[in-house]
Amino acid sequence: MNTKEKNFVSAVVYLHNDGARAVEFCRAAAAELEAHFAQYELVVVDDACTDDTVARLREWGREQAAPLTILHMSIFHGLEDAMNAGLDAAIGDYVYEFDSTELCYPASLIFEAYRTALTGNDIVSVCPRSVCGGSKLFYSIFNAHSNSAYKLRTDAFRLVTRRAINRVHASSAHLPYRKAAYAASGLKMVDLEFDGQLTVKSRGRFNLALDSLTLYTNFGFKASVTITLCMLALALAELLYTLIVFTTGHPVAGWTTTMFVITVGFAGLFAVLTIVIKYLSLLLNMTFRQQKYLVESIEKLQK
DSSP: OOOSBOSOEEEEEEESSOTHHHHHHHHHHHHHHHHHBSSEEEEEEEOSOOSSHHHHHHHHHTTSSSOEEEEEESSOOOHHHHHHHHHHHOOOSEEEEESOOOOOSOTHHHHHHHHHHTTTOSEEEEEESOOOHHHHHHHHHHHHHBOOSSOOOOOSEEEEEHHHHHHHHHHOSOOSOHHHHHHTTOSOEEEEEESOOOOOOOTTHHHHHHHHHHHHBSHHHHHHHHHHHHHHHHHHHHHHHHHHHHHHTOOOOHHHHHHHHHHHHHHHHHHHHHHHHHHHHHHHHHHHOOOOOOEEEEEEEOO
16 A cells, blocks of 8 residues: 655755765655655756766666756856746645755655644744854844744755745745745744754855845844944034034144044945945846846756
């Protein structure tokens, strides 16, 4: 008697010069899916790999039973845009998002995430208990200024339902940060923890962090207000200093003080303008850029 789950699941895997580790990861993920699901697919996103990652994966894909789709990106897009392309290609009722091929957690958590989703959770994140200082700092700032009821944290992978994917795509055609979009969707989220730590860092995380703070929190607004108040306080202090010097009859050579005030004032002005420009560039990019990503070709492999 076949007791495997009948729901169709997709596993989307991000690849960029992962070498032999990509095959090892896909083999482990496919084995776990094969053991528990009657129907599943692997969708790997080749984000302009320049090493032998794709060749190794293609050789493995011809030998295993599950359908393997290789999405070849035309140019390097980075994690978020490449994974958005993979999500658009996936057809599963439940979709695993593997942002990294680092298998630092028990493979059994892959099915455990699915079982957790069946209890009414649309987004299940599998998270390490230990995280590095940079990630901890980012998420502490993000969560402190976010309007979401859920606190984001570093995760190794996540499982999302088709309803969650449809919900976030209905709110925005372009998702610069999927994790924050899921948290803002209003659907139920839950975390599963494991003992371990992510060690592999992807490119472009700093820019992604800035974009995420700008789009999904009020951190930029609060920062601009703080800078403005500091500049106002400095201007008042300089005014008070000028009045004291004038009333006491002890004038000081003025050009140094004047230049100091002008320099600091312009520094504050440009800091505020930088934040405003960041908002405008993101809004223009999301409003007018119709092509979210460029796919060179799609390759389907099956034994």
